[in-house]
Amino acid sequence: MHHHIEKLYQSAAKPQRKIIGLMSGTSLDGLDIALCSISGDGLDTQVTLERFTTVSYQNDYRQRVRSVFSKRDVDLQTVTLLNPWIGIEHGRMINQCLADWQIPAAQIDVIASHGQTVFHCPLRQHNDQRWGNATLQLGDGDHLAVTTGITTISDFRQKHIAAGGEGAPLAVYGDYLLFSSASENRIMLNIGGIANLTWLPKSRDANSVFSTDIGPGNTMMDAYIQQLMPGQLFDEGAKLALQGQVSAKLLAALKQDPFFALGFPKTTGPEVFNLNYLARAQQISGTSALAPADVMATLNQFSAQMIIGAIQQSCAAENCVIYASGGGIHNPMLMSQLQQALPQYRITTTAELAINPDAKEAVLFAILANECLVGGKQRFSNAREGIPGVTMGKISFAD
Ligand SMILES: Nc1ncnc2c1ncn2[C@@H]1O[C@H](COP(=O)(O)OP(=O)(O)OP(=O)(O)O)[C@@H](O)[C@H]1O
Ligand SMILES: CC(=O)N[C@H]1[C@@H]2OC[C@@H](O2)[C@@H](O)[C@@H]1O[C@H](C)C(=O)O
Numbered sequence: 001m002h003h004h005i006e007k008l009y010q011s012a013a014k015p016q017r018k019i020i021g022l023m024s025g026t027s028l029d030g031l032d033i034a035l036c037s038i039s040g041d042g043l044d045t046q047v048t049l050e051r052f053t054t055v056s057y058q059n060d061y062r063q064r065v066r067s068v069f070s071k072r073d074v075d076l077q078t079v080t081l082l083n084p085w086i087g088i089e090h091g092r093m094i095n096q097c098l099a100d101w102q103i104p105a106a107q108i109d110v111i112a113s114h115g116q117t118v119f120h121c122p123l124r125q126h127n128d129q130r131w132g133n134a135t136l137q138l139g140d141g142d143h144l145a146v147t148t149g150i151t152t153i154s155d156f157r158q159k160h161i162a163a164g165g166e167g168a169p170l171a172v173y174g175d176y177l178l179f180s181s182a183s184e185n186r187i188m189l190n191i192g193g194i195a196n197l198t199w200l201p202k203s204r205d206a207n208s209v210f211s212t213d214i215g216p217g218n219t220m221m222d223a224y225i226q227q228l229m230p231g232q233l234f235d236e237g238a239k240l241a242l243q244g245q246v247s248a249k250l251l252a253a254l255k256q257d258p259f260f261a262l263g264f265p266k267t268t269g270p271e272v273f274n275l276n277y278l279a280r281a282q283q284i285s286g287t288s289a290l291a292p293a294d295v296m297a298t299l300n301q302f303s304a305q306m307i308i309g310a311i312q313q314s315c316a317a318e319n320c321v322i323y324a325s326g327g328g329i330h331n332p333m334l335m336s337q338l339q340q341a342l343p344q345y346r347i348t349t350t351a352e353l354a355i356n357p358d359a360k361e362a363v364l365f366a367i368l369a370n371e372c373l374v375g376g377k378q379r380f381s382n383a384r385e386g387i388p389g390v391t392m393g394k395i396s397f398a399d
Contacts, residue, residue, distance in 0.1 A: 004151065004397040011109040012373045015039055018050075020150070021366030022090060022113045024139070026193025026219055026270055027327060028065060029233060030056040031093050034362035035101070035108075041375040043204070045177045045367060051101055052359040055093045068118050070270040079118070079138070086116050086139035091147025105149050112369030112393070113154040114361075115139035120269035122166040124262065135167035141396035153369040153393035163388035168267040169196045172211035172387055173371065174364035179353055180204045185320040187311055188350070190361065191328025193219035194269055195307050199314045210387060212264035212314075215257075215306040216273040217328045221299045223275050228292055238333035241300040244293030253285035254278070254302045264314070265386040303328070304337035311342060322347045325357035368392055 001009075011017050021034040035051040057065075064082065068074040090113065098105055115137030122133045141154030157167035175188045175198035186200040195217035201208050218234060225235045235241055257277070259268055278299070282288045290298075311322065322345050328334055329349055339347055349357040372393040 008151065008373065017109040017370060017373070018107055019366040019369050020094060020108055020111045021362040021364070022111065023362040023365060024114060024116045025361065026117065027222060028057060028062050028069070029327070030054040031090055032359060032362040033094060033097050034359045034366060036363055036366040038366060038370045041371060043177055045370065047178060047363060047367065049355055049359055049363060052356050053097060054358065055097070061089065065116060065118070070119060070274065083138045083140050084143045087141065087143030088147050090139055091144045094148050108150050110369050110373065111144060111148060111150050111152040112365040113139060113141055113144055113152055114156065114365050115154060117269070120168065120267065120271060122267050124266065125268065125272060133161045133166045135161065141394060145396040145398045149398045151398060152396045153372050154396060155394045156365065156368050156392040159390050159392040160388060163390045165386050165388050166267040169211040169213055169265070170368065170392070171196060171198050171364055172209060174367035175200060175211065176206065176209050177367060179323065180209065185315060187315055187320060187322045189307065189311070189322050189324045190326040191217040191307070191324065191334070192326040192361070193217060193222065195303065195328065197310060197314060210265050212310070213267045214310040215260065215268065216303050217326065218331070219270045220273050220278060221296065221303065224278065224295060224299060227275060235296055238300060238331050240293050241296040241333050244291065244297030246301045247287050247290055247294055247298045249285040250281060250287040250290060250298045251302055253281035254298070255305070260306065300333050301337065304334050308338060308341045311345070320345050323350045323353060325350045325360035327358070329357055
């Protein structure tokens with residue numbers, strides 16, 4: 001047996017594995033690194049988040065990725081160069097973290113790497129019947145494995161598409177395994193660049209569970225502030241939005257996209273919800289001269305209203321608790337709108353479930369890697385469109 005296969009076999013047989021989950025999302029703020037101890041599999045999965053950090057990206061890193069990020073026309077040489085480079089950069093960030101944490105690489109069973117989405121392109125979005133669903137994550141797993149010396153499982157989304165999904169949201173798998181509860185209806189709400197939710201009824205019936213993208217979380221607010229105030233990444237504390245008045249006309253135009261009328265599950269990204277989308281909505285609504293604070297207040301309310309609508313549509317049940325995560329939970333204006341509009345739900349964060357809300361997505365990829373190694377018993381039956389019961393991830397060895 002090859003020694004790497006033997007080592008994987010030993011990892012799979014251990015009562016507890018150490019898995020580093022990585023997430024680099026649409027906000028391009030940094031690499032989330034979550035060191036997890038995971039035991040069991042399927043609905044018996046138990047995770048302890050041992051360490052977590054976000055390694056902020058340098059401006060040079062951001063600029064290189066932004067030169068192709070969610071753009072249809074790009075320099076193919078840059079895309080090609082980015083793929084290994086991101087893998088190596090992420091590997092170096094892990095090496096630095098492990099050194100800071102004084103944890104030898106040999107103690108880590110595997111790395112679970114999401115990579116960097118640069119373009120997400122479901123059929124429902126490109127609408128060209130000659131093609132299917134597609135999504136592209138850069139940050140090659142072989143380079144990560146060689147840079148760290150740690151076996152790496154990566155590129156989780158392709159299998160999901162190969163089996164009939166849109167490649168996202170993958171949150172449904174980990175959310176179901178880790179957070180579904182027999183005593184409580186739950187909604188796991190992640191407010192990242194794009195907001196998404198997972199519905200977890202207390203029946204724990206896999207056929208009723210689903211995840212869906214909702215629309216923009218922070219991505220349009222971030223893009224607007226970055227253009228308005230170069231060097232600033234987001235509207236910290238919703239400072240600007242809180243000074244503005246919501247424009248009812250602009251808000252109505254923003255809510256017009258056909259994406260919002262589609263049923264769940266569905267996916268989207270900054271390929272749709274971007275500054276061009278805002279400019280079109282301003283043009284249609286005759287609000288192109290709106291003051292920046294008013295635009296920001298309107299974008300904030302746009303995200304909030306779409307999230308509120310999706311929650312109401314997902315769960316009419318009594319006694320539903322919303323467990324929020326993602327950077328949007330730090331936006332006080334957004335969160336207070338949710339609180340006000342959803343008094344019948346208790347809104348809290350995943351911290352109550354022992355998972356740091358900023359770490360949740362990285363933890364979910366660690367769970368997918370754990371399922372790749374030891375899972376197989378708990379499968380979605382694929383009764384619901386878009387949630388195939390497959391094992392995801394590609395395995396890269398370090399030498
Ligand atoms: N103090 C704050 N005030 C306002 N907004 C904040 C604050 N802290 C974080 N955010 C928002 O959260 C964003 C980062 O969120 P997060 O890291 O969850 O995104 P992501 O993982 O890149 O997104 P996705 O899940 O869509 O891939 C920031 O860009 C910002 O919009
Ligand atoms: C293609 C892609 O990278 N999608 C991300 C993005 O960020 C949030 C939302 O859009 C979600 O669909 C997904 O990430 C999470 C982790 C998911 O797959 O569940």
